[in-house]
Amino acid sequence: MLEGLVYPESLSLSYADMSVPERLKGMQQHQQIEVLSQSSNDSPELLQILQFHGSNNDELLQSTFSHFQMLESGFGTKYNMDFGPSHEAMDGCISRTSSCQIDPADTMGVMLKNSVESRAISLKNKRKSEVKTREEEKTDKKIKVEAETESNINNKEASSDTSKETSKGDSEIQKLDYIHVRARRGQATDRHSLAERARREKISKKMKYLQDLVPGCNTITGKAGVLDEIINYVQSLKRQVEFLSMKLAVLNPELELAVEDLSVNQFQAYFTNFPVVIASKPSVMVDLPLFPLDQQGSLDLSVINPNQTSIDAPSASWETQSHSLFASVLR
């Protein structure tokens, strides 16, 4: 049986530099703890989930519920191996042990690799993990699961540590990006499963970003629920656009946008600190009086245009009003 960890993310340079025998040696001598840096607000959740993973080692991994894993699956797999969970959270970083050593007399007879990986701070746009499947005789088989391009990729590290890949990886980091996946203990290691697993990792990573973006999604654990929330959010945003355009059409019969003649500094002030649109909340600027929609164009709309068309002579009160508006935005 072959074992390994799944790392969807990048390698560190130290890992890249080590050759195969060095790595073996390192593994035999000591266990290294790698630091996985995450955004700080994730760490309490991740700690929980680490423990969760640690307790559910193989069943969880092998069950069909792996569909619902929202985390990078490589997380907790090694925890119940030959050593206890030895991780520490440091300032929003989560460390995970990367490997363990298996006694050669073990029936599986597998040597696990000890990999030293350190992660860049941002999870985004990083796509490197290595495929290593190892047999008993420690031959090294690399499986390039996917080559993928990303337009806004942000690679920092050298791609590989063996001669097979170096030339390709280094020169074409921007264009050709191999997804390296390591098989975990108790999982099939043929190419298709690895490819599928890599795909699933990617999807769950992206879903995590979506969860951060959509308000109120952090509490939901299942894919279906999160997708549901996302759909509702998108539809509510669309409805807001409709509603706002209707409101603007009512308010503004000349289709003139107020900002176009504002001076530059007002413009700047206007757009700093825009809060995130939250579907459930009403209009952000709650201290402004609401304009009743049923008031029709017969109102003194002519007031707007002279104020808006010339910066030279805006009426003082309009400016103070808009300044208070900006102030509330800047809050």
Next chain:
Amino acid sequence: MQPTSSMNKEFLKKWQMGLQIFRPSIDNTSVSERKRAIKLSADVAMASLRKGTTCWSRALIQKTASEDNFLVRQMLSGIKEETLINKKLPKVMCHRKIVRRSKKILMRRKSRSAMEEVAAKAKKLVKRKTQGLRNAVPGGEFMSNNVLLIQETLDYIVSLQTQVNVMRSIVDAAAAGIER
């Protein structure tokens, strides 16, 4: 990633440009005409910010082009005009009844353990939701895989947020002006 102020500004500029096109024909006395003008120009502005790199932006531009070709051509007076308007991915048409029937037959043959059933139901649910997401995101039907779909929704949500933020602030400014 939250909408940045530069994105807001760019959106506003493009939107204003779009509204300028409508301004000559200002005898859109009906509210619905004006609303349509506002919404369409806002949508094209939002989509053109991505400059054709994302699938949803292309699909959105195509959709508005079907409603108001003139506006789109004027707003995107640049190079990408033709490519954006004509590009389309092939859409796989499935006869749903036939697919459903064959799926039922397949399900009958398979062995049914408890855990498998639950998993199958869960998968079905997720599939249904992703289909719903495809309907929500413009051009979702053309995204062949789920990874792309989720990437696109991410981008789409951010752009929608900028759009809503800018529109809301404009509306509030106008409201404040009227209140006075």
